[in-house]
Amino acid sequence: MKPNVWISSSQVAELLAKQLVTWPLAETNYNALKTVQVKSFDMGGFVIRVQYNPSRIVSSAARTDSASIQKRKCFLCPDNLPVEQERLPFGANYLVLTNPYPIFPQHFTIPSREHLPQSILIHFPDFLELVRRMDAFTVFYNGPKCGASAPDHLHFQAGIRSFMPIDDELEPQLKRFGSLVLEEKNGVLLQLTHYLRNGFVIKAKTQPAAQSLFGKLYHALNIVPDETEPRMNIFGHYENGIWTITVIPRRQHRPWQYEAEGGQHLLSSPGAADIGGLFITPLKEDFEKMNADLLRDVYEQVCFNESEIGIIAAGITENK
Numbered sequence: 001m002k003p004n005v006w007i008s009s010s011q012v013a014e015l016l017a018k019q020l021v022t023w024p025l026a027e028t029n030y031n032a033l034k035t036v037q038v039k040s041f042d043m044g045g046f047v048i049r050v051q052y053n054p055s056r057i058v059s060s061a062a063r064t065d066s067a068s069i070q071k072r073k074c075f076l077c078p079d080n081l082p083v084e085q086e087r088l089p090f091g092a093n094y095l096v097l098t099n100p101y102p103i104f105p106q107h108f109t110i111p112s113r114e115h116l117p118q119s120i121l122i123h124f125p126d127f128l129e130l131v132r133r134m135d136a137f138t139v140f141y142n143g144p145k146c147g148a149s150a151p152d153h154l155h156f157q158a159g160i161r162s163f164m165p166i167d168d169e170l171e172p173q174l175k176r177f178g179s180l181v182l183e184e185k186n187g188v189l190l191q192l193t194h195y196l197r198n199g200f201v202i203k204a205k206t207q208p209a210a211q212s213l214f215g216k217l218y219h220a221l222n223i224v225p226d227e228t229e230p231r232m233n234i235f236g237h238y239e240n241g242i243w244t245i246t247v248i249p250r251r252q253h254r255p256w257q258y259e260a261e262g263g264q265h266l267l268s269s270p271g272a273a274d275i276g277g278l279f280i281t282p283l284k285e286d287f288e289k290m291n292a293d294l295l296r297d298v299y300e301q302v303c304f305n306e307s308e309i310g311i312i313a314a315g316i317t318e319n320k
Contacts, residue, residue: 005089007013011137012096012158015088016106019098023084026100029055030260033102041059041292046195050279050290055101057267057282076111076153091129094156103273103280104159106137111155118144118151119229124214127156128207128216129245131236134158138167140272141234145227145253147271157272161237165277166197170246174201181313182213182320191212191313192246198309199248210243220316221249233272248275248303249312255301264295270302282301 019026037052073080078095079088086098090110099107110130112123120127120141123279131139135159144151162168173195181200182189187209190201200217204210221230236243257266267283274280279295281287304312 001274004057004091006133007088007090007096011088012108015096016108019084020040020085021139021318022086023082023100025082025084030099030102030105033105037287039290040288041295043196043292043296045176046169046277048196048277048279048292048295049165050281050287050295052281052284052287053103054282056103056280064154074115074150074153076109076150076155077115078113090133091126094126094130099157103278104163105201105284106160108140108158109135109155110158111150111153113182114154115152116154117228118142118148118154120232120234121215121218121229123154123212127234127236128210128243128245130156130158131245132238135238137161137237138164138276139236140276141220141232142271143229143232143250145224146231146233147269147274159273163278164235164273166235166246167237167276169195169277170201170244174274179313181316182216184197184212186208187213187308189217189310189316191309192248193306193309196296197248197277197303198306199246199304200309200313202243202245202247204243204245205241207243210245214247216243216316216320217247220312220319233275235272235276249309250302251304252302255298257298263289266298268298275303 020030038049040047040049085097090096092115094110097109099109128263138161139156139158141156142148174190178195179191180188181191187204192199194203202210202213223230233248235246254269257264258268266286
């Protein structure tokens with residue numbers, strides 16, 4: 001049995017610092033990130049930042065259908081990692097890796113050592129432990145049909161806190177529009193609305209409380225036929241002894257513009273960063289045409305509206 005090896009935020013930051021010296025690909029892409037173009041849009045009480053990041057085309061254009069996945073080697077399996085990519089053990093079952101195609105100034109991928117499918121419910125305790133140990137970061141999860149470029153391999157990601165707008169907007173948004181859905185010992189489930197990316201927030205003092213509330217929310221969400229879990233993106237951070245877990249259910253993976261041709265085409269596969277308010281455009285033409293109306297259209301396609309979130313919340317309340 002492998003021993004548990006727990007790490008801290010500072011050890012993770014040290015890993016990145018070392019990789020920027022020893023891995024030319026990482027050095028190039030993190031230096032490029034310092035000069036990426038960004039433009040911000042006031043969406044009425046909150047902000048969406050659009051980032052032009054050419055290196056992210058690897059993720060945005062990734063083919064995630066079963067046939068394409070079967071044809072390629074899994075790039076998160078330990079045996080297939082680049083020789084330059086150092087591995088920092090986390091617990092007995094995970095590795096912390098520097099993400100060589102960063103969105104954040106500090107960006108990490110945390111894959112399972114085993115080749116297991118992307119699946120959150122059984123691994124939610126692992127997510128909570130990551131959130132607690134990596135407390136300088138926002139840890140996030142992309143569902144198999146919600147931005148994960150490797151849906152065949154269980155993994156989480158982490159980015160330095162306050163780089164996504166949601167990190168600083170969440171508490172003010174909850175103060176204005178949040179409402180209680182469910183209260184249990186050591187935890188509450190709140191409704192997050194009027195945010196374009198509507199969903200739910202768990203605040204918990206203990207892991208059992210967070211797990212209990214997440215389980216009730218998970219089972220209240222619909223699973224699309226032939227898929228393995230409800231579509232969702234999840235964000236977590238830990239501060240002052242409290243887990244804050246934000247769950248954004250998803251209507252669909254990509255907007256219709258992804259398959260469009262000509263001027264209507266938009267290379268966008270929204271994942272957690274996009275849902276967190278950092279909208280990634282790997283193509284220059286997409287960055288240039290992006291505006292508040294197009295952003296609103298994309299989010300309204302891939303996320304649920306207030307009424308739909310309210311119906312889910314009512315179902316949880318009735319079945320408590």
